[in-house]
Amino acid sequence: MATPLEMQAVVSRSLKRSRAAAIRLAISKYKYLYLLMLPGVIWYFIYRYLPMYGVIIAFKDYNFSKGIIGSPWVGLKHFEFLLHNQDFFMIVRNTLLINLYELIFAFPVPIILALLLNEMKSVLFKRTIQTVVYFPHFMSWVVFGGIVIQLLAPNEGLVNSILRYLGMEPVFFMSKSEYFRPVVIASSILKESGWGAIIYLAALSSIDTEQYEAATIDGANRWHKLISITLPGIRNTIIIMMILKIGYLLEVGFEQIYILYNPSVYDVGDVLSTYIYRVGLQSAQFSTTAAIGLFQSAIGFFLIWGTNRLARKFSDVSLW
Template identity: 45%
Template sequence: MNQTIIKRFMRDRIFFLLLAPALLYYILFRYVPMFGIIVSFKDYNLFKGIWASEWVGLKYYRMFLANPDAYVIVKNTVLLGIYRLLFGFPAPIILALLFNEMRFKTYKRFVQSVSYMPYFLSTVVVSSFIITLLSPSTGWINGFIQSLGFEPINFLQKPEWFRTIYISSDIWQSTGFGTIIYLAALASVDPYLYEAAEIDGAGRWNKMVHVTLPSLVPAMVIIFILQIGSVLELAFDKAFLLGNPATFETSDIISTYVYRMGILQGSFSYATAIHLAMGIVAFLFVYSTNRIARRVGETSLW
């Protein structure tokens, strides 16, 4: 048995070598830090260390539930996550379908390349661009508003605009790159299916509805399950850079709150408890969605 494993390893050593950086990343930055979970059950003191700190059980979990800010923070996080799923999930599917219908290959490749570019910009660059674009004094959008005879709007100081700005910028940044998986799925569709549909009298719209879309369903289900797990795991950097005290009623989410509690105020146990609780909820979301997908159809993560 051991010799068989060794032979397989030697045969596929190149693939294992390619996989090694990813495995090393997850081991060092995902699995090893899980040891810190124990901090959420202790009254952690930096000078005493983890083991010498006093056990307090579920004290910090109850503290968060009793915190009047908890409802606002969780509501903001859930709403942003749901909006991102509602508007961001179908966006790459629609764009991939449009790319698939393009007949001029040179133009198609150019548009694809342009749509991928925002994904490779750092969140700091994107946030700076948004701040400059929406500036009430020098921003292009307010310049256009003023040219119409209206007063400029300080978008980043108004809570009601934060979710729109966050979601729209996220869609702009990630939609192009998100089409890669769907385009790969479309590349595996048997062209004879389109020919058969054309013989049956189907036009471009019917071929897309009855051939193209069903071919995307397995990829759509897998990506939807994965995105369900990230509903509560919103990016800290964009919310931190675009949010401010004036918009906290809509911009303050779990990750920014954990940052303030853990890093700025030094409440490591409290911050760990909040983050762990949200991680458990996210796992339950993924597990439940996967079970539903497995019962309804044949595609699931496990």
């Protein structure tokens, strides 16, 4: 008679065989879908996982001639340098503030835009508006940022021309610290809100129309339907997008800031991505910038982990 340990080993082997068989069956059944997914997996592995090897230069005094392996270990020297560097705290503060402002002012805009588009009855007018608001997303920040700079130019810019027409003095938007962050947030809204609305429009299309018909029979107006049916119907999508947005609180798009800012607004506009570019590439301090990137990734991970836990605690949706 087999002992309990032997029985347990037999059951374990049986479960492993059944799991392997299930995996082989799934691969065989969905092989073409896996083939479609393969290029994306390869790209992600090459450009996201393989570069993680270079993270170790954050703990070394990297020398280009000696390479990553030959460079001497220095432990937490570069992290200590960051913690004693006043510029670093200013840059973290700028990054957090710009992202918090975007979370407060820019995050709701795609939701509102999707709700407005969803209420439009004219298909032609709806598609026209969609095309207009989607189009800026396909423009690079080099082009779109140039348009923003020209619109806000103090001499020939459209905005300042209107201000002069109204008898007001022109405003130097791009060289005044108090205007830089509002310009960044407004330009982000103009460029990306239309594209972001696609996700919420897709979520709105999944809501059962019979709920609206039943609400109409019960005498509900559009506001009641919005509060009781529409917003609850896209709540899970909003929560997921919020979790992802909070996970990127320490990341601001490099292209946008680099195109729009200048030395006169470094005190409010210099962020981690632009600082890494200036210090890492222009000053060749690769170890310091690797330490900044590792710090940025670690904080982002804990932010998204904590937000996901809160979402799982107070709602029925989470990333994992």
